[in-house]
Amino acid sequence: MPELPEVETWCRALDGPVSAFPIEKAGPAHVATLKTFDPPLSALEGRRLAGAERRAKRLLFPTDDGELVLLVHLMSSGRLRHLGAGERGPKMPAFRLAFQGGSQLILTEAARKKRAGVWLLTPEEAEQELAHLGPDALHIGANRLGQICAGESRRLHSLLRDQRSISGIGRAWANEILHQARLSPYALSKELEADEVERLATAIDAELTRGLALRERGANDKRTYRVHNKLGDPCYVCGTPIARVDFEEHTIYYCPECQTGGRVLKDRRLSRLLR
Ligand SMILES: [Zn+2]
Numbered sequence: 001m002p003e004l005p006e007v008e009t010w011c012r013a014l015d016g017p018v019s020a021f022p023i024e025k026a027g028p029a030h031v032a033t034l035k036t037f038d039p040p041l042s043a044l045e046g047r048r049l050a051g052a053e054r055r056a057k058r059l060l061f062p063t064d065d066g067e068l069v070l071l072v073h074l075m076s077s078g079r080l081r082h083l084g085a086g087e088r089g090p091k092m093p094a095f096r097l098a099f100q101g102g103s104q105l106i107l108t109e110a111a112r113k114k115r116a117g118v119w120l121l122t123p124e125e126a127e128q129e130l131a132h133l134g135p136d137a138l139h140i141g142a143n144r145l146g147q148i149c150a151g152e153s154r155r156l157h158s159l160l161r162d163q164r165s166i167s168g169i170g171r172a173w174a175n176e177i178l179h180q181a182r183l184s185p186y187a188l189s190k191e192l193e194a195d196e197v198e199r200l201a202t203a204i205d206a207e208l209t210r211g212l213a214l215r216e217r218g219a220n221d222k223r224t225y226r227v228h229n230k231l232g233d234p235c236y237v238c239g240t241p242i243a244r245v246d247f248e249e250h251t252i253y254y255c256p257e258c259q260t261g262g263r264v265l266k267d268r269r270l271s272r273l274l275r
Pocket of ligand 1: 235236237238239240255256257258259
C-alpha cells in the first residue's frame with residue numbers, strides 16, 4: 001500500500017496540473033469507487049480545483065471556491081494519473097475528471113476487488129471524515145511522539161501503523177524506520193527510554209524524507225526499501241541477513257543484530273489464536 005512518501009510524491013506531482021483548468025466533466029465513477037451521492041459529482045463541473053493536498057495516506061482536492069472537497073483513498077492498488085490533452089487513457093477507469101482544454105485525472109485499480117474510494121464532501125464533512133487520524137508522521141518530533149508512546153502500551157510496529165495514533169506510516173515504512181532507529185518491532189512503546197524515543201523520532205523523519213526524495217526521482221520499491229521485502233539480504237549496517245516474522249496480519253522484516261540483540265523473533269499469530 002502506498003504510504004506517506006508515495007502519496008506525498010503524487011500530491012506534489014498533481015498539485016499544478018489539477019488546478020490548471022476548470023472541470024468540464026466529473027465522472028463516470030465505478031459504483032464501488034464513489035462512496036457518496038450527495039452532492040452529486042456534477043456539482044464539480046465548472047469549478048476549478050485549488051490543487052492537491054495530503055492527509056495521512058489520502059489525497060484531497062478542494063475546489064478553489066472553498067465549497068467542496070474531493071477526497072481520494074487509493075488503498076493498496078489504486079493509482080491516480082494526470083493525462084495531458086490528447087493522451088490516451090484506459091477505456092473504463094474507476095473514476096475520471098475531465099478538465100477544460102482536454103486533460104484528465106484518472107483513477108485506475110488493477111485489483112479485481114475495488115477498494116479505492118472517492119468521496120465528494122463539503123469541507124466540514126471532510127474534516128469529520130479525517131477527524132480520527134493522528135498527527136502526521138513527518139516532523140512529528142520527539143515530544144509528541146513521546147506522549148503517544150507513553151499513552152498506551154503497544155508493540156512499536158503496530159503503534160507506528162495505527163493511523164489513529166500517528167498517520168502516514170504502513171508496514172513497509174514501519175520496517176524501514178524501526179531498523180534505522182535500532183529498535184525491536186516488538187518493543188513496548190511505554191518502556192522506551194527518552195533516548196530511544198528521540199532515536200525513533202529522528203528515524204521517522206530520516207526514513208520518510210529519504211523515501212520521498214527517492215520516489216520523487218521515480219525510484220521503484222526495490223531501490224527504495226533497504227529492509228522491507230529483503231529477506232536474506234545483508235543488513236545495510238552490519239551485513240547480518242535480514243530476517244522475517246509474521247505478526248498480526250503483517251510480515252515484519254528486521255535485522256536481528258541491529259534491532260533485537262541477536263534474538264530471532266517468534267511468530268506471534270499462533271499465541272494470539274490460543275489466547
Ligand atoms: Zn544489522
